[in-house]
Amino acid sequence: MKQIEVDVAIIGAGTAGMSAYRAALAHTPSVLVIEGGPYGTTCARVGCMPSKLLIAAADAAHSVNVLAGQAKAFGVRAGPAQIDGVAVMQRVREERDRFVGFVVDAVEQWPAAHRLRGRARFLDDQRLQIDDHTVVTAKRIVIATGSSPHVPAEWQQAAGDRLIVNDDVFAWTDLPKSLAVLGAGVIALELAQALHRLGVRVCLYGRSERVGPLTDPVLQALSRQIIAAELPMRLNARELRLQRDGHQIIVRGADDSEQRFDWVLAASGRRPNLQGLGLENTRLPLDPQGVPVFDQRTGQIGVSPVFIAGDVNAELEILHEAADEGRIAGDNAGRFPDVRVRPRRATLAVVFSDPQIMIAGLSHTQLLSSGVGFESGTVSFEDQGRSRVMLKNQGALHLYAERSSGRLLGAEMIGPAAEHIAHLLAWAIQRGDTVQQMLDSPFYHPVIEEGLRTALRVLQRALHMGPPPVERCLDCGPGG
Template sequence: MKTLQADVAIIGFGTAGMGAYRAARAHTDRIVVIQSGPYGTTCARLGCMPSKLLIAAADSAHAIAQAPMFGVHAGPVKVDGAAVMQRVRSERDRFVGFVLDAVNDWPAEQRVLGRARFVSPHDLMVDEHTRITAQRVVIATGSSPTIPPGWRDALGDRLITSAEVFDWPTLPQSLAVVGGGVVGLELAQALSRLGVRVKLFSKGAKLGPLTDPDVSAQAFSILSAELTIAAPAEVLQVSRLGEQAQLTYRVDGAEHTEAFEQVLVAAGRRPNLASLDLAAAGIAVNDRGLPDFDIETGQIGDSHVFIAGDVSNAHPLLHEAADDGKIAGDNAGRFPDVRVHPRRAPLGVVFTDPQMMLAGASFKALQASGQEFGVGEVNFDDQGRSRVMGQNRGLLRVYGEQHTGRFLGAEMIGPAAEHIGHLLSWAVQHQLTVQQMLDSPFYHPVVEEGVRTALRVLNRHLRMGPVPVARCQDCGPGA
């Protein structure tokens, strides 16, 4: 039995764990990191990057299919599924390689491979080969896809999760996607555009993370015009039918049965906490299996244990996980001098087409807060630059605080949402007023002019400041 002593032990070495390691090293070199599987972050290996590679291929195919709109004819689209997946895997492995290079630059004696569990508040057992005594611990074990009970046994290799999609040697002929969240939506649309027969099953009529009912309804209308969506749907039974998977489901009171080559389960994720034996560390969990912790410090209760990244189920996004790791690692390193770290303005993007985004406070959060706020909006159907590009679909709704005019947040489905989301989250972070945003430059013709239209409407509803006169009279209401 090998024994190690550490000031800080970090369990899990993805984005949050790596951030925790860097931050803790500012305080001590007596650090041990424990990894139960291959190195490489969820983002690089299983999530953000390989999914965007697949989406990029789908966007290329879609652009060719849409070219006749502009008088450009390139012939029928032909998708080579094996070539698509080869590029996805090759580029994914390149991104993972950058992570591995960073990890391999760190001292080998600080890295331990195996599955960790608490055996006392300060002692960790890694498999049965290493016992680590740590003064402080950071839990950054990530999360795993949730699979409904019995589905794996019933479907065998006909069932996959997002962790397995990117190892396909080629594209399937047909696919059922169960789950209308971010992962399900992105993969369903991309694979459909690459020629796979896709059906998306969603429990509700709401798709993705949007909370504003008007924007959410617009998203469902736009995406259901392209994708085959069963919603709200209840999957009653799954079974194996030869080399296919069979789903029996209910929609609008009627039962249907349909067969697919594979079933992709994208119905949420669960934190990887069960194997840690938190009770041995004296840490209680709630009915969702999560410990209570401070989002601004990462500290679990008043203990010496900190939590960071997807495992906390607070903000399952890479930039948030990186911030979580930095906060938890810094406080674990300086413990007991635990300090509050203010969070950045919220920002989330969904890479469907059109894209979705949430920046700052969501509509749901503002309603729950009881805060008085006004709303402005713009529809992109007639927005000038969007029509030029043939991307004139979507809705942006922006929110401002009554009496102060401070900009609070926005929700959107529409063109360039990933870029507009950044601009608006920055405005929230710097506490700009709607008038200050309107006083900023807007070039012509750009999609961002639609933002200006929405802000003008919002400013009128807030009854704050002068309302500028539009200079372009012929470019549409979103110019």
């Protein structure tokens, strides 16, 4: 058994692990990254990038196909889209492999002494066994093992090889004829809508009435209404039963209604990759789910020299959060015991559905549970000027500000250009801008952001702060 001693050992070479490596290396050259799977981040290999490639193809088909009817409103004639599933998936795979290649090249340029292949298992707080070939003794350790799709055992047993997870979608060489999507979260919603627009017969099954991540009850109801108008869905489907019938799967609900599909996509959430890590051999504090208890500001687990970062901590499973957490954990592991608190960025989450969905800063539910007094400002995009011009006039934006100071705290939205408005709001929230300061900023005409200004004016009136509201543009509609 080979023996290695290092200052910092990092378990996992994904987004968080790569960031941790760079940060730890600033303090010591004695750093080792241990990886048991293929190099290449979740984002590049099976997450954000390949899913956006699929969504881009779906948007193109939607523009030609479904929007052909809307094009008539502009005086434009368009024909039905001809979808080549083989060509669609070939571009997805080729571009995915290109993105993965960049990541693999970056890791393989690290010194060979900084890389070790194999699966790590804790022997105690500071010793790791790597497969059956190496024992690593590390003064500090960073856990950055990521997460994996959760598949209930009964689904797997019933469906067998006809059940897939989102990772499998991007290995397809052609589009299937039909697919049941079990789940109604971000991954389920993005893939279900994209495949539906690419001509696959899709039905989305959700255990509750929730569709997507929005927590504001009014916006959640609006999300259901908008998405269900296009995508076949069955919500409150808590007692689904799967039955294999040859090369098809029968999906039955509690009311004994049934549909047949070629494939079933399990998209019911992800779980931290902690199984087999040997945490039971350590003195690390664990929560009831077996996830290490850590300080979000430092990445430190308890008072130990072990840190955690990325999806494995079961907090915010988003690439930029994983990168930030890796940087914080790696820096503190490198400088331990001089552990330092690092400020976190304002929360920012985007769903690339159509319309897009976003949450910036604190959500409605988080604000309610915090006990902070807040007011809301809203705008509908149904009559917002630029949105209506583009026939993108669906959805609404809700803003939340602190009652005592007028400082913007959070926002939720479903509607046009949500990915861009989310950034504007996250930046304002992180700076601590007040509603008045945001209203004092320039707004061009005519743009979708004028809807944001309308919501800010409504919020300002609710706060009873600032000068009297300026009259809106009479040519634009209620939303500017």
